[in-house]
Amino acid sequence: MRLRYGFRLYPTPGQRVALARAFGCARVVFNDAVRAREDARAAGRPFPSAAELSRTLITQARQTAERAWLGEVSAVVLQQSLRDAEAAYRNFFASLKGQRKGPRLGAPKFKSRKDARQSIRFTANARWSITPTGRLNLPKIGEVRVTWSRTLPVVPSSVTVIKDAAGRYFASFVIDTDPAVDLQRMPDAEAGIGIDLGLTHFAVLSDGTKIDSPRFLRRAEKKLKKAQRELSRRQKGSKNREKARRKLARAHAQVTDARREFHHQLSTQLIRENQAVAVEDLAVNGLARTRLAKSVHDAGWSQFVHMLEYKAQRYGRTFVKVGRFEPTSQVCSTCGAKDGPKPLNVREWTCPACGIVHDRDHNAAKNVKQAAGLADSACGAPVRPEPVLAQRDEAGSHGSPPNARAA
Numbered sequence: 001m002r003l004r005y006g007f008r009l010y011p012t013p014g015q016r017v018a019l020a021r022a023f024g025c026a027r028v029v030f031n032d033a034v035r036a037r038e039d040a041r042a043a044g045r046p047f048p049s050a051a052e053l054s055r056t057l058i059t060q061a062r063q064t065a066e067r068a069w070l071g072e073v074s075a076v077v078l079q080q081s082l083r084d085a086e087a088a089y090r091n092f093f094a095s096l097k098g099q100r101k102g103p104r105l106g107a108p109k110f111k112s113r114k115d116a117r118q119s120i121r122f123t124a125n126a127r128w129s130i131t132p133t134g135r136l137n138l139p140k141i142g143e144v145r146v147t148w149s150r151t152l153p154v155v156p157s158s159v160t161v162i163k164d165a166a167g168r169y170f171a172s173f174v175i176d177t178d179p180a181v182d183l184q185r186m187p188d189a190e191a192g193i194g195i196d197l198g199l200t201h202f203a204v205l206s207d208g209t210k211i212d213s214p215r216f217l218r219r220a221e222k223k224l225k226k227a228q229r230e231l232s233r234r235q236k237g238s239k240n241r242e243k244a245r246r247k248l249a250r251a252h253a254q255v256t257d258a259r260r261e262f263h264h265q266l267s268t269q270l271i272r273e274n275q276a277v278a279v280e281d282l283a284v285n286g287l288a289r290t291r292l293a294k295s296v297h298d299a300g301w302s303q304f305v306h307m308l309e310y311k312a313q314r315y316g317r318t319f320v321k322v323g324r325f326e327p328t329s330q331v332c333s334t335c336g337a338k339d340g341p342k343p344l345n346v347r348e349w350t351c352p353a354c355g356i357v358h359d360r361d362h363n364a365a366k367n368v369k370q371a372a373g374l375a376d377s378a379c380g381a382p383v384r385p386e387p388v389l390a391q392r393d394e395a396g397s398h399g400s401p402p403n404a405r406a407a
Contacts, residue, residue, distance in 0.1 A: 009145070009146055009147075009169035011169055026073075026119075029082060058079065074138075076121075076139075081120075092108060117162065138161070154177070189272070189273060194365045276320065279368065327367075328371065333370065
């Protein structure tokens with residue numbers, strides 16, 4: 001399986017200047033590629049090929065006075081920026097044809113120097129390396145200090161350097177894991193578990209375990225409001241406003257990091273202890289338009305379910321999504337009698353058929369397990385995970401880049 005491992009970088013002031021130069025050059029090449037394609041479309045001509053764009057926007061452009069500064073950064077960074085533009089158009093057309101899951105994508109847009117998140121990518125052709133002292137040696141940038149929170153299991157195929165809205169730098173390494181080794185990392189397990197996700201309790205398991213909701217956003221709300229007020233008082237374009245913006249971004253990053261770390265620890269624990277995991281396919285987008293929107297976003301159910309899914313695939317566990325229209329809160333898990341819909345304030349109810357008193361969430365978790373076919377067995381033998389493309393979400397522990405993916 002192809003994954004990403006994220007680590008915090010601490011560049012020197014000179015290296016930050018070099019990284020800013022590389023970010024800017026990559027952005028210019030991306031925008032030039034978008035402009036070339038849009039000009040061709042407006043003129044009724046075919047889109048220029050990747051080879052043609054590389055020749056005109058990089059090789060020839062570096063020889064002109066207007067674009068001579070492109071030679072100050074690694075050519076691989078510029079080539080990868082062109083590939084990003086090509087991928088953006090490929091995804092756009094696939095979305096138009098209905099060949100891509102998720103909401104319809106818009107046409108690629110020009111990048112701005114004011115974008116909160118910036119990144120550049122180095123492949124093996126760039127000849128980047130990790131020094132014996134543990135620093136990341138990047139071409140035309142230098143040896144950057146890295147905080148290694150774990151060891152890389154194999155030699156990475158590429159590294160992406162990311163600067164987030166809070167001004168933090170990260171290195172994201174792409175690695176290909178060995179499925180046989182991954183299967184050996186997890187202990188044997190036979191149990192199957194059903195999970196009911198909620199707001200009062202983040203998760204209730206079919207064995208009766210209740211996991212409290214940390215409510216990271218709610219707990220930090222006072223601090224965030226104060227930082228937001230400070231930002232609104234600063235004059236636009238001033239250095240003090242930029243300081244206030246970064247302070248607010250750091251506060252939001254702390255909430256995001258804490259939530260992600262909680263999701264990683266809980267999902268790894270559930271995958272480690274169970275051979276099969278079942279969860280309800282919630283309509284998160286619909287719930288996010290209700291009065292519970294802030295609490296729903298604070299819980300981060302989609303991120304947690306995504307972690308369960310890819311970790312189950314990696315470590316040979318079975319993962320099942322139960323349909324969102326399954327009446328898990330209406331059916332008695334003991335006798336199977338259906339009692340009808342219930343308002344959210346009803347936390348306990350008595351089955352009219354068998355007289356059993358149910359905790360609403362625990363009963364729903366048991367129904368999720370039964371609906372997934374996990375009630376009588378461990379739901380089959382281990383499944384060997386297939387390799388998948390590395391997403392932009394990163395792996396890592398606390399302080400890793402946005403949407404981090406854990407090992």
